[in-house]
Each structure stands twice: as C-alpha cells, then as structure tokens.
Amino acid sequence: MSAFPQGTVHEAADDVQAALRADPQVYALWGGLTPLGRNEFLCWIDDAKQPKTRLRRIERTKEELQEGKKRPCCWAGCIHRTDKAPGKWQQAVLIDQKRR
Template sequence: MITNNVPAGVVHDLPDDICRELTNHTTAMSIWCDITPLARNEWICWVEDAKKEITRSKRVARLVSDLQNGKRRPCCWPGCPHR
C-alpha cells in the first residue's frame, strides 16, 4: 500500500506518524523508497510494537536516524511475526 506516495510494508499499512517524519526528511525518505517492502514492513512492525507512546515516538525518530545512517532494517529485531 502507498500512502501519499510513500510506500508501506507487505502486511502493515504506513502509520501517519512514520509517514509524516519520512516526508520531513528527504534522505530518510529516499532510502525508505529504496528498501524492500519486507524491510519497510520490519520497520513499521518494530515501531508499532512499542507499548508506550513515548517509546513509539523514540522509535519513529530512531527509524529516521537509522535510515539516514544507512541502516536498512531495525537492529536487534527478531522480525515481524505477521508476514
């Protein structure tokens, strides 16, 4: 699925907070569009797995930072159980 021309994952829709942050950071957006749908799925699931809103906010910020630093998947994440 694509939200506002921002591609999502395989089984996860793109949440508004992730979409908003990606559209505000061109380097992260460029890498996001270049990674595979499975990799995007992993990032989305990792963010959505947060139990507290503060943790989720930190994960969204880290997603952008990690993408800008060349990471293509979340570190230390066992993987999305939903695929």
C-alpha cells in the same frame, strides 16, 4: 501527494508517514528499502506499547536509515507475515511471551 511506500503486511500510520516525509533524504532512503525492509521497521514501530516509545522508535528509524541500515537494529523480525512461519526464536520470545 504520491503514494507512501508501505511494508508487505504493515502500513505506515500518519505519524510515521509525516516523520519520514519531513526529511527528503530520509524519505528517499525509505523508498529505496524493499517492502520487507519497510515492513520490519513498521512492525517494530507498531510494537511499541507506549507513545513515548513509539516516538523514540520513529526517530531511531530515521537515524538507522541514515546509517545505511535496511532493517531495525536488534529486532527479531515481523511475526505477522503469512508468507513464512516464525522462526524458533520469534516463537519463543515474541509469540509465546505475549500469551502469558
């Protein structure tokens, strides 16, 4: 089996890989994303706190890829990247909120 295209910071867990590989069209779309684009989807999926939400986000990722999206809809962006500082909105909403 070929190496699975990963993100810049996040790596796809087995459940994500299986779901995306299951549909050749979706897998091709996934492979066509930039590493940063894949990273955004993986961060969004990994951020889910409940298994049910994680499954829903995996399915939504497949749908959004088929809709031609390059990043997850309504996601502020990965806060785990070390190549750039989080934006003000990310800091206020995603980082500071988690410290509470």
